[in-house]
Amino acid sequence: MFQETGEELSERELEILRLVATGATNQQIARKLYISINTVKAHLRNIFGKLGVASRTEATLYAIQHGLVGVAPSVSELPGEAPPVALPDPRAVPWPLQPLQYVALALLLALVLGVAFWPAQRAASAPSASRFVDLPQGAKPQPTLGSASRWAARAPLPTARARFALATWQDKIYVFSGLTDDGWTDQVEVYDPSADRWERRAPKPTAVANAGAVEVDGLIYVPGGLDAAQAVRDILEVYDPRADSWASAAPLPRPLCAYAIAPWKQGFYLFGGWDGERYLDTVYYYDIPTGTWRQEVPLRTARAFAAAATVEQRIYLLGGRDGATEYRLCESYDPALAQAGQDPWRSHAPMALGRAGHGVALVRGGLYVVGGGWESYFAYNERYDLANDVWSTFESPLVGEWRNLGLAAITTQEGVTLYAIGGWNGRYLNVVQAYRASFRIYLP
Numbered sequence: 147m148f149q150e151t152g153e154e155l156s157e158r159e160l161e162i163l164r165l166v167a168t169g170a171t172n173q174q175i176a177r178k179l180y181i182s183i184n185t186v187k188a189h190l191r192n193i194f195g196k197l198g199v200a201s202r203t204e205a206t207l208y209a210i211q212h213g214l215v216g217v218a219p220s221v222s223e224l225p226g227e228a229p230p231v232a233l234p235d236p237r238a239v240p241w242p243l244q245p246l247q248y249v250a251l252a253l254l255l256a257l258v259l260g261v262a263f264w265p266a267q268r269a270a271s272a273p274s275a276s277r278f279v280d281l282p283q284g285a286k287p288q289p290t291l292g293s294a295s296r297w298a299a300r301a302p303l304p305t306a307r308a309r310f311a312l313a314t315w316q317d318k319i320y321v322f323s324g325l326t327d328d329g330w331t332d333q334v335e336v337y338d339p340s341a342d343r344w345e346r347r348a349p350k351p352t353a354v355a356n357a358g359a360v361e362v363d364g365l366i367y368v369p370g371g372l373d374a375a376q377a378v379r380d381i382l383e384v385y386d387p388r389a390d391s392w393a394s395a396a397p398l399p400r401p402l403c404a405y406a407i408a409p410w411k412q413g414f415y416l417f418g419g420w421d422g423e424r425y426l427d428t429v430y431y432y433d434i435p436t437g438t439w440r441q442e443v444p445l446r447t448a449r450a451f452a453a454a455a456t457v458e459q460r461i462y463l464l465g466g467r468d469g470a471t472e473y474r475l476c477e478s479y480d481p482a483l484a485q486a487g488q489d490p491w492r493s494h495a496p497m498a499l500g501r502a503g504h505g506v507a508l509v510r511g512g513l514y515v516v517g518g519g520w521e522s523y524f525a526y527n528e529r530y531d532l533a534n535d536v537w538s539t540f541e542s543p544l545v546g547e548w549r550n551l552g553l554a555a556i557t558t559q560e561g562v563t564l565y566a567i568g569g570w571n572g573r574y575l576n577v578v579q580a581y582r583a584s585f586r587i588y589l590p
Contacts, residue, residue, distance in 0.1 A: 153196040155214070162189045163214060167206045176523060177546065183522055277469060278356055278372055278404065278420070280308060280550070282327055282573045297543040297579050300565070301342045305333050306576035308569050311359035312552030313366045315387050319554045319565060320347070322368055322385070325355045326574055330374040334385070337578070339556050339565065348390045351383055356550075358407035360414045362434060364388065367395070367414060369432075370402040378403050378422040382432070396437045399430060404450035408461045410481055415442075417463055417479075420450045425468045429479070443484045446491055449473060451502040451520075451550075455513055457532060460492075464515060464530075465501040472500030472520055476530065476537075495535045497528050503570075505553025509562045509583040514540075514555070516566050516581075519547040543579050547571050555583065 155163065158179075165175045172186045179186075190202075199205045208214070303321065310324025319337040323330070332353040337344050354371025361367075366385040373379055378401035384393045398416075405419030405426075416430045427448035431440050445463075452466030452473075460478040467473065474496035484490040501518030508514075513530040523546050526539040542548070543566075551569025555562055564581040568574070 155193065155196060159189055159193050159196070160214065162186065163193055163205060163209050166190070166193075166202050167209050173521065173523060173547065278309075279376070280325060280570050280574070295541065297541065297581050300339075300578040300580050301337075301344060302578055303337075303568050303576040304335055304344050304346070305331060306568065306574040307331060308550040308574050309355040310550075310552060310568065311354075311357045311368050311371075312554060312567065313359035313361045314554045314556065315361045315364065315366060317556050317558075318387075319552075319556070319567065320359070320366060320385070320387065321552060321567065322359055322366075323350045323352075323354050323357065323371070324568075330355060336387075337565070337567070339563065339580075340558075347387075348385075348392060350385075351392050351394075352379065352381055354379060354403070356403040356420075358405060358416075360407050360409045362409050362412065362414060367432070367434075369407070369416060370398055370405070370419075372403045377401070378420065396432070396439065399439050399441065400428075402426070402430075406452040406454035406463055406466070408454035408456045410456060410461065415454070415461060415479075415481075417454055417461075418445050418449050418452055418466060424448075425450050431481070442481075443479075443490050446477065447473065447475065449502075453504050453506040453515070455506045455508050457508055457513070462494075462506075462513060462530075464506055464513070465497065465504055465518065467500075467502035467520060472502050472518070472522055474498070474500045495530075495537060497530075497537060498539065499524050499528070501528075503549030503551075505551055505566065507553050507555035507564055509555050509564070514553075514564055514581075514583060516542070516553050516564065517544075517548040517551045517569060519545075520549055523547070540581075544571055544577075548575075551575070 162175060165178065172183050175186050176183050193205060194200060197205055197208050199208055305326055307324040307326045311322040313320050317339065321335045323332055330353040332349040334347040334350055335344050336347055352373060354373050357368055357371030359366055359368045366387065367382065368385065369382045370379050380398040380401045382395040382397055384395050401421050402416065402419045406417040408415050412435055413431055413433045419426050425448045427445040429442045429444055431442055449466035449468045453464050455462050459482065460480050462478045464476055465473050476494040476496055478492045478494060480490040497515065499518065500522055501515065502520045504518040505516050506513055511532050513532065515528045518524050525545045527542045529538050529540055548569050548571050552567040554565050556565060561582060561584040564583050566579045568576060
């Protein structure tokens with residue numbers, strides 16, 4: 147399976163190979179060694195080339211077979227208080243494995259193959275996360291929040307969660323469904339910023355993850371999503387906040403989750419997403435008065451986990467990922483041009499970092515982007531100046547990884563405040579962080 151190579155691994159490459167053998171991700175390796183994700187990837191390419199392998203699994207098995215990392219002996223082999231065997235010099239001639247070490251190697255290989263080919267419907271019990279489900283790795287404390295100057299903690303989310311749908315109505319923030327430490331939840335919770343208080347509402351009929359929500363004319367629409375059986379749904383469930391009740395509307399043209407959603411006139415748009423088989427470039431519009439869907443001009447780049455915001459006569463679509471790339475894209479879509487048969491897409495200055503699973507909110511001529519950090523490590527958030535087509539940065543209370551969160555902008559007499567809610571940072575979060583994005587000053 148493996149070819150022999152005369153090339154030696156450097157000390158850094160050996161260090162990275164040992165971490166790979168523990169199951170560490172590129173991001174975890176980058177954090178531990180204080181290097182960038184791209185540097186990790188470059189080292190891995192060199193390691194694969196020197197070892198003559200094509201994957202992390204093959205590299206791990208090669209390292210074990212050739213003594214580059216140790217295989218723990220069984221309890222029966224331990225001679226009382228004997229010290230552990232030191233790792234051999236990677237430049238030395240590989241030593242042969244003992245019989246019990248072959249057994250350990252076979253068990254390791256069986257475990258790796260079992261994880262790789264475990265049925266999709268049982269992914270919730272797998273030891274690693276998928277693209278659409280996060281799995282906490284044991285008990286972890288809530289992350290330490292930085293002392294970002296304009297951020298302040300508010301009453302925590304009662305149910306720590308991520309991959310939920312969020313919408314605002316009458317200056318209150320509604321959180322629908324999503325994923326928690328216990329799996330899928332149908333819980334609906336509403337936050338009143340003026341009272342800094344959470345309340346429970348009628349549960350969503352279908353518990354889903356990777357869905358969005360939008361408010362139009364006093365009703366909140368929650369399309370599609372990934373259900374507890376890990377099936378992508380085509381449902382459209384509608385919440386009436388006045389009556390605290392749910393109803394169903396016309397199903398989507400296809401099962402869909404992880405899309406970007408934005409209101410437009412008497413309806414809303416869905417951009418891209420995942421249908422259970424592939425990342426999509428589709429654009430759908432739902433017309434509420436007629437209860438009908440129509441398909442419009444597709445995305446230039448198929449992707450999911452992007453974020454969208456309506457700004458006057460255009461809808462801005464930011465970031466997203468397709469399983470291989472986190473995009474820096476900043477594009478806008480003009481529905482009027484689409485209806486006229488013209489190209490509705492326009493490209494704008496890209497973000498500084500590729501982001502996916504982030505939130506976006508419009509505040510006084512600017513788009514505020516919070517979170518991300520899927521494959522890349524991020525240390526700040528970004529703001530887009532609509533008039534000048536330029537990006538700037540602003541501080542973040544969490545760094546590294548903060549994705550699949552919710553973001554809402556609430557306007558009061560004092561100004562506009564952003565509320566960043568929940569999300570994922572190696573575990574499900576219940577944090578609520580408020581950022582004063584603008585101030586109002588009243589002169590006598």
